[in-house]
Each structure stands twice: as C-alpha cells, then as structure tokens.
Amino acid sequence: xxxxxxxxxxxxxxxxxYTELRAQQNRNxxxxxxxxxxxxxxxxxxxxLSARVVKGGAxxxxxxxxxxxxxxxxxxxxxxxxxNAAFLDRHVQRGKPDFPANAPFTxxxxxxxxxxxxxSYLLGIVxxxxxxxxxxFPRLLSRRIVARVLDMEKLLYTxxxxxxxxxxxxxxxxxxxxxQDKDGQPVELYKVMGGYGNFLNKFPNAEDLFGDIEKQYEQxxxxxxxxxxxxxxxxVILDSDLAxxxxxxxxxxxxEADFVETGSVxxxxxxxxxxxxxxxxxxxxxxxxxxxxxxxxxxxxxxTLAQDxxxxxxxxxxxxxxxxxxxxxxxxxxNGNARAFDFSDEPLIRMRNTCILPGNDKLEDMIAxxxxxxxxxxxxxxxxxxxxxxxxxxxxxxxxxxxKLGRAVKDTTVSxxxxxxxxxxxxxxxxxxxxxSGMCGKKQMIPVGMGGPAIKVxxxxxxxx
Amino acid sequence: xxxxxxxxxxALFDAAELILAEIKAIGADEGETxxxxxxxxxxxxxxxxxxxxxxxFSDNVSLKLLKDKRKGSTTFNSFAPEDIRLAVQEAWxxxxxxxxxxxxxxxxxxxxxxxxxxxEKPDLDAMYRQLEQLLKDVRQDFPKISFDSIGIEHxxxxxxxxxxxxxxxxxRRGLYQLSNMFMAKEDGKTSSFNYFATVYENPAxxxxxxxxxxxxxxxTQRQIVTEQFAGSFEGDVVITPGCLETIxxxxxxxxxxxxxxxxxxxxxxxxxxxxxxxxxINIELVAEHPELPGAxxxxxxxxxxxxxxxxxxxxxxxxxxxxxxxxxxxxxRSRNNGSTYVLGGGDTPLEEVIAxxxxxxxxxxxSGGSPSPAGDLSGVAKNSFxxxxxxxxKPLSEVMISGNLGNMLRDTVAVSLERECSGYWLLxxxxxxxxxxxxx
Numbered sequence: 044x045x046x047x048x049x050x051x052x053x054x055x056x057x058x059x060x061y062t063e064l065r066a067q068q069n070r071n072x073x074x075x076x077x078x079x080x081x082x083x084x085x086x087x088x089x090x091x092l093s094a095r096v097v098k099g100g101a102x103x104x105x106x107x108x109x110x111x112x113x114x115x116x117x118x119x120x121x122x123x124x125x126x127n128a129a130f131l132d133r134h135v136q137r138g139k140p141d142f143p144a145n146a147p148f149t150x151x152x153x154x155x156x157x158x159x160x161x162x163s164y165l166l167g168i169v170x171x172x173x174x175x176x177x178x179x180f181p182r183l184l185s186r187r188i189v190a191r192v193l194d195m196e197k198l199l200y201t202x203x204x205x206x207x208x209x210x211x212x213x214x215x216x217x218x219x220x221x222x223q224d225k226d227g228q229p230v231e232l233y234k235v236m237g238g239y240g241n242f243l244n245k246f247p248n249a250e251d252l253f254g255d256i257e258k259q260y261e262q263x264x265x266x267x268x269x270x271x272x273x274x275x276x277x278x279v280i281l282d283s284d285l286a287x288x289x290x291x292x293x294x295x296x297x298x299e300a301d302f303v304e305t306g307s308v309x310x311x312x313x314x315x316x317x318x319x320x321x322x323x324x325x326x327x328x329x330x331x332x333x334x335x336x337x338x339x340x341x342x343x344x345x346x347t348l349a350q351d352x353x354x355x356x357x358x359x360x361x362x363x364x365x366x367x368x369x370x371x372x373x374x375x376x377x378n379g380n381a382r383a384f385d386f387s388d389e390p391l392i393r394m395r396n397t398c399i400l401p402g403n404d405k406l407e408d409m410i411a412x413x414x415x416x417x418x419x420x421x422x423x424x425x426x427x428x429x430x431x432x433x434x435x436x437x438x439x440x441x442x443x444x445x446x447k448l449g450r451a452v453k454d455t456t457v458s459x460x461x462x463x464x465x466x467x468x469x470x471x472x473x474x475x476x477x478x479x480s481g482m483c484g485k486k487q488m489i490p491v492g493m494g495g496p497a498i499k500v501x502x503x504x505x506x507x508x
Numbered sequence: 509x510x511x512x513x514x515x516x517x518x519a520l521f522d523a524a525e526l527i528l529a530e531i532k533a534i535g536a537d538e539g540e541t542x543x544x545x546x547x548x549x550x551x552x553x554x555x556x557x558x559x560x561x562x563x564x565f566s567d568n569v570s571l572k573l574l575k576d577k578r579k580g581s582t583t584f585n586s587f588a589p590e591d592i593r594l595a596v597q598e599a600w601x602x603x604x605x606x607x608x609x610x611x612x613x614x615x616x617x618x619x620x621x622x623x624x625x626x627x628e629k630p631d632l633d634a635m636y637r638q639l640e641q642l643l644k645d646v647r648q649d650f651p652k653i654s655f656d657s658i659g660i661e662h663x664x665x666x667x668x669x670x671x672x673x674x675x676x677x678x679x680r681r682g683l684y685q686l687s688n689m690f691m692a693k694e695d696g697k698t699s700s701f702n703y704f705a706t707v708y709e710n711p712a713x714x715x716x717x718x719x720x721x722x723x724x725x726x727x728t729q730r731q732i733v734t735e736q737f738a739g740s741f742e743g744d745v746v747i748t749p750g751c752l753e754t755i756x757x758x759x760x761x762x763x764x765x766x767x768x769x770x771x772x773x774x775x776x777x778x779x780x781x782x783x784x785x786x787x788x789i790n791i792e793l794v795a796e797h798p799e800l801p802g803a804x805x806x807x808x809x810x811x812x813x814x815x816x817x818x819x820x821x822x823x824x825x826x827x828x829x830x831x832x833x834x835x836x837x838x839x840x841r842s843r844n845n846g847s848t849y850v851l852g853g854g855d856t857p858l859e860e861v862i863a864x865x866x867x868x869x870x871x872x873x874x875s876g877g878s879p880s881p882a883g884d885l886s887g888v889a890k891n892s893f894x895x896x897x898x899x900x901x902k903p904l905s906e907v908m909i910s911g912n913l914g915n916m917l918r919d920t921v922a923v924s925l926e927r928e929c930s931g932y933w934l935l936x937x938x939x940x941x942x943x944x945x946x947x948x
Contacts, residue, residue: 077770080836084606086598087570087583102560108567108585127561131551134636135558162580162598163605170607185771221773221881229773229881274740274946304555305656306693369555387564426875426888429656429691429701432905434888436877456877456886458908486657503948505886505908 044157045090047208048110049200052117058202061097061141063345064121065199066090066110067386072192072242074165076173078185086162091386092117094124100139103128106387142367145346147204152329152341156212157196160242165190171249172218172256180260182222184229189217192242193490197344205346211339213490214242215480218256224267230453232263232421232438238479238492239337262439262451269451270442277504278416279457280409280443283476285422285435286495290324291397291483292425293433293461298354298362299380299392300369307429308462309360317360318465322498324355326364327396328379336396337479337492340379344390349379354397358466366392384487391485396492402471409470409499411446417504418443419457431461434505456505470499510805513620513676517545517666520678523587524670527571530596532672536573536603539672540614540810543587544568546665549630551639553658558639561632566665573599577608611835614671615810623805626682626709630662634711635684642686645716650692650725652732656701658688662711669810679806684711685931692729699731700890700905702873704750707802707931720749720928727872731891734905737947744868744921745909745943746861746895749928749935754874756791756849756935759913762879764818764826765845766833773881775914776824785822785917788938790853792817793828793844802932803848816844819917821853854923854936861922861939863898869907869945870900879913886910889945908946916940 045068052064068090075083093106105123109116169188176186194212199205215237224230236252237245246252281289294317296302297309304310318324328349329339340349345367353362363375369392370377381390410418418441425435435457442449477494515521524543531539548564572581573596580603582595639660646653664682669675685707692699704724706715715721747755761768768774776784794803795813807813809831817825826842827833834841862870869892876887889909894902922939 077767078772079607080609080611080770081579081606082766082770082832083581084579084602085581085583086602089583089585091566091585104560104562105565106563107565109588123563127563130632131558131561137557161605162602166602166605166607185773187771221771231773231881276948301555302656305689306654306691306698308698311696372555387566389560389562424877428875428890429698430905432700432888434875434877434908454877454880454884456908458888458906460906486659503906503908505910505946 044154045196045198047198048112048114048117049198052114053200055114056118060202062121062202063095063199065197065344065386066092068196069385070194072162072165074169074190076169076188079173079177084162084166089385092120093386094121095389096121096124096128097141098128098132100137101128101131101135103131104389142371144203145205148348149206150342151208153210153339154208156241157210158241158243160192165192165242168216168246168249172252175249175253176220176256183220184223185221187219191215191217199342199344199346201346203346205342207342207346209341212241213238213479214240214245216246216252218259220260220263222263222267230263230267232259232266234259235478235480238477239335239339265451266439266453269453272417272452272455272504274504276501278413278499279502279504280413280418280497280499282418282420282497283495284478285419285437285457286399286498287478287493288422288425288435289433289461290399290495291394291491291493292427293431294324294354295326295394295397296427297429297431298360298364300363300365300373301392302429303363304369305429308431309363312360312462315360316358317462318355318358319468320358321402321471322355322358322465322468323400325398325400326352326354326380326394327398331396331398332475337477338396338490340382340395343379343381344383345381347377347379347381352378352380364392364394366390382489384489388487391487393485393489394483394491396494398475398494399471399496399498401473401475401496404470404472406472406497409472409497410443410448412470412499413443414445416443417441417452418448427461433461434458458503458505464500464502467501468498472496509624511622513678514622515666515668515678516680519587520545520666520668523569523592524668526589526592527569527596528670528672530593531571531573534596534600536575536600538614539571539573540670541569541571542667542669544665544667546663548661548663549632550659550661551635553639553643553655569595571595571599573603574612575603577610577612578603578606579609579612580606611832613831613835614673615675615831617673618675618812620676621812622678622680624680625801628664628682631711635660635662638711638715642715645714646725649716650729652692652694652729653690653725654693656689656691658686660684660686669806671810675810677806677810677812683801684708686715690728692732694732697732699728702728702891705930709801727891731903734903736904736906740944740946741867742942743945744865745940745945746868746870747938747940748870748872749937751871751874752851752935752938753849753933755913755916757847758879758885759917760828760847762881762883762913764828766830768881769827769829769837769839770833775882779824782824783822784824784914785819786920787822788853788920788923789819789822789917790851791819792850793846794848794850795844795846797850797934799929799934800848800931804846807845813846814843816842848932850934851936854925856922856924858924858926858937861924861937862895862900864922865895865898865939868895869893869904870895871909883913885913906948910944910946916943
C-alpha cells in the first residue's frame with residue numbers, strides 16, 4: 044500500500060495555481076508456460092510521482108521515480124511541471140482561467156482489495172492447469188497457459204481539495220490450445236478467465252477452471268473440423284464479447300471528445316439516429332446492474348467524481364466522453380473519463396466500462412429467428428477508425444441453419460461501419476456479459492471493461508468463397 | 509559509436525554490481541540485470557493546439573536469477589539498496605517455486621563494449637519550433653489535414669547489461685522522435701486516420717519536407733470521399749513501406765520467432781536453406797545502419813546484436829531466436845532478434861510496379877487480427893486506392909484482403925527501387941499477385 048507523503052507536502056508547500064499531484068504504484072505479475080516450459084516468471088513494480096500544472100491554459104507535466112518521504116523531491120517534480128507550464132505559457136499566451144474548482148472531497152476506494160499474492164501461487168495454478176491439459180488432451184499440438192496480475196493504486200491530491208486513494212486489481216488466466224486440422228494446419232483457440240479482484244479470490248484453485256477448459260477443447264475440435272464462413276453481408280448474432288468490442292472500438296473511440304475535435308464521425312452525428320432504437324450504449328463509471336463494474340473508476344485523475352456517461356440512448360447519439368478541458372469547450376459536464384496508466388503518464392480521455400444495455404430478447408429466440416446466418420461467440424484483436432469503420436477477428440463461431448446451430452466456423456473476421464451495422468440491430472438479448480482483460484491503446488495503454496448482450500445484425504463477414 | 513566498456517553514470521554501475529552481488533549472496537547459480545536511467549522531454553499537441561510540455565525522469569531495473577535452472581525475475585524502478593535487496597528476494601522466492609528448465613541460462617562471456625549516439629540534452633526551443641513549423645506547413649500545403657495528436661520527444665538514456673558471467677554492455681543515446689495521428693476532413697466527412705513516426709537526431713529538420721510525410725498527408729487528403737465495390741476478385745496488392753513493416757513483423761512472429769518455433773507451429777521450422785519466398789525478397793534485421801538511428805545495438809538477452817539476413821533471394825537464412833529459444837529448440841541463437849527491418853534489392857521503379865497491374869489495390873495500412881499459426885490473415889486494407897489498368901484511380905473503403913503470409917512473400921512479383929525510411933525501418937513497396945480482395 045502506498046504511504047501518504049503527499050499530505051505532508053501539501054501542508055508544507057500548498058499549491059500555486061491549478062495542480063494535480065499523483066503518487067502511483069502499478070504492480071504486475073506474469074507467468075507463462077508453453078508446452079510445460081516456464082517461459083516467463085516475472086513480477087514488477089512501477090512506482091513514482093507526477094505533477095500536472097496548468098497556467099493560462101498551458102499544461103506542464105513532470106514525473107519521477109522514487110516516491111517517498113523526501114518532500115524536497117516532491118517539490119522538485121512540482122517545480123519541473125510548473126517550469127514546463129511556464130515555458131509553454133510564454134509561447135502560446137492563451138490567457139485562459141483555471142478550471143472551475145470542484146467541491147473538495149476525500150475518498151478511499153477498493154483499498155481492501157490489496158491482498159498480496161505470492162508468485163508461487165500463480166506458478167502453482169499454471170502448473171496444475173498445464174499438467175491437467177497435458178494429461179487430458181495428449182494429442183494437442185501446443186498448449187500455453189498465462190497467469191497475469193495488474194494492480195493499480197493511485198493517491199491523488201488536487202489544488203481544489205480533492206483527495207482520492209484508490210486500488211483497482213485485475214487477475215486473469217489465459218489458456219491457448221492448438222490442434223491440427225485434417226490438412227495438418229494448426230488451429231488455435233484461446234479463452235480468458237478472471238477480471239476484477241485479487242488473484243487469490245479470483246482463482247482459489249485450478250480445478251474450478253477444468254470445466255471451462257473441457258468446453259474450450261470441445262470447441263477447438265469442432266473448429267478444426269469446421270468450415271469457412273461465406274463472405275459478404277450476412278445475418279449474424281454477435282455474442283457479448285463481440286458486441287462489447289464493437290461498442291468500445293467502433294463506437295466508443297469516435298465519441299471521445301478529443302477524437303470528435305479532430306474530426307471523427309461522432310462529431311456531425313451528435314443528436315442524430317446512429318443505431319436501431321433497440322440500442323443504448325453507456326460508459327459505466329463503477330457500478331452496473333447491481334454489481335461492481337470490471338474496471339471501477341470512482342474519481343478520475345483530474346479529480347472529477349466519476350459518473351456514468353450515456354453515449355447512445357435508444358439509437359440517438361447523446362453524449363461524448365470528456366476531460367475537464369473538452370467538457371468546458373463543449374459545455375458538457377465531465378464525468379470522470381480522464382485516466383492515466385502509469386505514474387509518468389498524463390490523464391487522457393479514456394473509456395472505462397463500455398456496454399450496450401440489455402434488451403428483451405432471449406438468445407435462443409434470436410438463434411431460432413435466423414434462417415441462414417452465423418452465431419459468432421469469441422473475438423480476438425480488432426481495430427476501428429475515425430469513420431467508425433471496424434474489423435474484428437472471430438476465432439470461434441457457428442453456422443445457423445433454419446434456426447438451429449450448425450457446424451463450427453474457422454477463423455474469420457467481421458467488418459463494417461459501426462453506425463450502419465448498429466442500425467440493423469433488430470434483436471438484443473436480455474443478458475450482459477463483461478470481459479475484463481483488455482488493454483486499450485491510445486498514447487498509453489489502459490485497462491478497460493467491455494460488455495454487452497448478444498445482438499443480431501447484418502454485417503460483412505470475411506469468409507472464403 | 510562503439511568503444512570499450514564505459515558507463516558514464518556511476519549510479520548505474522553501482523546498482524548493477526550490487527544486484528549481481530546480492531544474486532550471488534542469496535545463493536543463485538547465475539543472474540543478469542538491466543539497469544537504466546533516462547530523461548524524456550516532450551512537446552505535445554492535442555485538441556487543436558500545442559497543449560503540454562512533459563518531463564519524465566525514470567530509473568528502471570530488471571533482473572533475473574537462476575537456481576538449479578529454476579528462474580525468477582522482477583522489474584522495479586529504484587536504485588536504492590534496500591529496494592534492490594527486496595527485489596532479489598522476490599525473484600529468489602519466485603525461482604523456488606518454478607519448474608527447472610534446462611534451456612535457461614544467461615549470455616556467455618564476450619567482449620565488453622559500450623555504444624553511444626545522439627545528444628544528451630534536449631533542445632526544447634528547437635522542438636517547439638519544429639512542431640510549430642510542421643503545423644504551419646501542413647496548414648498551408650495540406651489544409652484538410654486535422655491532427656488528433658502530435659508528440660515530439662527527446663529521450664536520453666543510458667542502460668547497462670551485466671551478468672554473473674562477467675558480461676558488461678552499455679548503450680547511451682539521446683534521440684528525437686516524432687509520432688502523431690491525423691485524418692483529413694471536409695464538409696462533415698472524414699477520412700480514415702493515418703499516422704507516421706520518425707526517429708532522428710536533428711530537431712532543426714523540417715518534417716514536412718520529407719517525401720514520405722508529404723505522400724502520407726497527400727494520400728489521406730484524397731481519402732475523404734471513398735468508394736466501395738461489391739463482390740470479390742483476385743488481384744495484385746501493392747503494399748506501401750509502412751504497411752510492409754506490419755507484414756514483416758507478422759512474418760517474424762508467426763514463422764521465425766521463439767513462440768512459433770518452441771511451440772512447433774511454424775510452417776517454416778525446417779526451412780532453413782530452402783526457398784520460402786520469391787527470389788526478389790531480401791530481408792535483413794539490422795543493428796547498425798547509417799539511416800536507422802532507431803536500430804538497437806544490443807539484444808534483450810545480453811548480446812551485441814549484428815546485422816543479419818533473414819531471407820536472401822527468397823531463401824530462408826536465419827530464424828529470429830533468442831538465447832532461450834535457441835536452447836529450447838536446439839537451433840542456433842540468432843545474431844539479431846530485434847525488429848529493425850531493411851528490405852533491399854528492388855530494381856523496379858514504383859511507377860512501373862503499378863503500371864503492370866490490370867486490377868488491384870494500393871494498400872497503405874493493414875487493419876486486422878494477428879495471423880493464425882499457419883500464417884492465414886485477413887483484414888481491412890485501410891488508406892487504400894483502387895488500381896486499374898496500371899493507374900491509381902479511386903480511394904477505397906471497406907475493402908478486405910485475405911491470404912497467407914508465406915504465400916504473399918512467395919507471390920511477390922515486384923520490389924520497388926524507391927524506399928522510405930522512418931529511422932526504424934528502410935523498406936520499399938512490394939507487389940503481391942493473386943490476393944483475394946473483397947468489397948462490401
């Protein structure tokens with residue numbers, strides 16, 4: 044747990060002008076076992092201090108390693124940030140006033156989650172899973188087990204009196220299985236488990252994962268015997284993994300205010316119909332559907348109290364995600380989307396937990412409604428564009444013929460333009476599933492949650508003729 | 509510059525020696541460490557203005573120790589003796605629980621050397637002027653371009669590798685880097701985003717005078733209004749240099765790297781000395797090159813890297829294996845397992861590369877998932893143009909390509925004489941025949 048040396052600094056020196064002062068510690072662990080060999084056995088800590096100062100609308104930022112009780116070292120970081128702001132202010136001379144002050148508050152969130160886990164515990168879980176897979180499925184071409192922990196702890200003081208101490212843990216296990224198809228070509232399928240929480244609680248024992256691995260192996264064999272999807276526009280049910288990444292990559296980024304400012308498709312579409320009225324999309328701050336969201340953010344790194352940000356309401360684009368500066372510019376309210384990954388990173392406009400809200404349809408009714416199409420269940424990496432154009436990999440899915448699931452489908456892709464695809468959504472399932480393993484890249488990486496129900500859409504499938 | 513081993517910052521040397529002493533004292537058989545200290549200065553543009561000056565001071569340490577071939581490793585960011593002792597204990601405890609792996613080890617004793625390049629102190633005024641000049645030039649010459657962000661940074665750092673076999677290597681360099689993301693917009697319509705990154709030593713250079721930069725800005729301006737086509741066809745794809753770097757990274761990762769060879773999934777695992785690509789293909793991994801200041805002279809596992817051919821005239825010459833990957837597979841360690849690519853030997857002027865194409869596309873960027881272990885890949889051909897009867901005709905969107913990495917290298921029918929350079933790579937345009945190109 045980070046000790047609070049910032050209070051003593053503030054007591055002694057106070058703040059001169061708008062300032063955010065943040066101590067941060069990211070702790071990570073990773074264990075990778077490939078075909079029984081331990082290829083990674085790492086732990087790490089990144090700890091340091093940063094200050095961001097705003098002078099006349101010009102930002103100065105500085106950071107340094109070595110956070111501790113040396114108040115002079117803290118003062119040097121603040122002074123460097125102040126000097127940087129002054130340098131830029133001399134050049135740009137914007138003369139802007141400071142941001143409106145937040146009402147002071149103090150919060151502590153998630154600190155009880157700081158339960159240390161030994162590296163040996165991760166090794167034990169991975170070793171047991173590897174042994175189980177090797178013994179149970181001896182004909183696999185390759186197997187890889189990954190255990191990963193990322194715990195982020197932040198202590199923030201702002202010049203308007205906000206004090207926030209937060210701890211957000213993430214623990215995941217990845218299982219990659221590879222077999223061969225009838226032509227001897229390798230076929231792979233991976234699954235990710237876990238999410239918010241410390242590793243001990245998320246993975247109390249390896250046996251709990253055996254059932255999921257059995258299902259994964261069955262799916263892999265079906266995939267190896269599977270067929271290629273037909274290319275072109277198809278009726279497809281995107282299960283929650285794919286709906287979640289569609290919400291994040293293809294819609295979410297285009298409604299981040301900095302991207303809007305540059306010229307993303309989200310700009311001219313504000314207030315307009317961008318999706319079927321069955322689609323509502325929200326970036327959740329910390330609580331959803333009676334539970335903690337995968338990546339809970341209670342206070343962002345500018346000291347803004349985090350609230351949910353509605354983005355699409357019944358098909359209408361109604362909101363953007365902001366930091367303090369962009370919110371001021373657009374006349375909107377900032378809702379806590381300014382996030383930094385490491386102590387040395389400045390806050391950027393980022394998503395938190397982007398989710399399509401559930402509808403009223405049952406998944407089985409959705410499948411039954413498709414005469415000829417696909418049910419895609421898994422996604423791997425994907426990318427999207429300022430235009431809303433996207434492409435996602437689909438490593439697992441099934442044909443739907445006459446309302447029933449058919450043969451498995453080999454690796455394929457889906458692509459399209461987000462707002463066009465979402466306008467075709469005519470069924471939305473009633474159950475949301477979250478994923479919490481993704482890192483979003485935008486100058487810095489940041490953990491994000493993605494979620495959604497299954498949605499039925501018309502979408503371009505990159506199959507083989 | 510290469511010279512005998514010498515570390516300028518004594519704090520690095522002291523930290524590394526203490527780490528190795530602690531590794532020995534705790535009972536480990538072998539150990540290694542990387543210790544580095546750096547200062548980064550950045551001028552940043554976003555939300556339509558030069559918005560921030562940023563300074564990052566960093567101390568970083570990674571260490572690995574082995575006991576009976578059991579490995580433990582950790583990273584942290586302090587040179588304080590008490591933090592070093594805690595980190596060694598953490599790695600020691602991790603090693604206790606690890607399974608032994610005979611392939612584990614550290615770099616063997618070799619000549620101890622130091623490398624250096626660039627300037628230690630950033631010229632902040634010059635960086636600011638360079639950014640202002642870029643914005644001014646783009647406003648004047650490419651008025652439809654809108655930058656989401658531009659970062660000009662100078663990073664100076666010294667890093668030291670040391671291990672219990674007596675290896676001591678260091679690298680001390682200060683380089684500038686420009687990175688950005690931009691799009692073009694007009695009348696409420698936007699292009700796809702695009703970007704470029706450049707690493708260089710002189711902040712006085714005028715960025716917008718570089719041909720590669722002008723080409724990318726110009727092409728993006730012409731992609732605001734795009735066309736789509738229906739159906740699919742087999743045609744030729746001309747891959748631009750920046751896009752080719754992505755493809756080469758995939759080739760290395762899928763066919764030549766540790767993961768693919770240890771797992772046994774690489775279709776090229778027994779292809780050394782065999783023809784795997786068109787005779788036009790010559791790919792080299794580079795550790796030192798006069799045009800590539802971004803090349804690293806040191807490998808991550810404690811060796812001096814060398815320039816090394818991967819493919820010569822289509823024949824596979826080397827894998828890209830680390831010391832561990834080599835020991836694990838029984839194959840030789842590669843003299844370079846980095847990612848600074850040079851592809852040379854092209855003799856066809858770009859105009860002729862395109863002139864011979866009846867129907868195909870010019871692909872500026874590939875947006876897709878990672879290839880399958882067999883090398884199959886499909887994705888969107890971003891920032892692309894239709895080529896018809898030897899001419900670049902229309903900007904395209906929603907175009908997908910699908911194919912196989914190995915087949916793409918095998919079916920390369922032209923390599924351009926012209927090359928572009930980012931400071932990290934030096935690459936031409938290549939033309940690949942018979943790729944499946946699908947429209948909407």
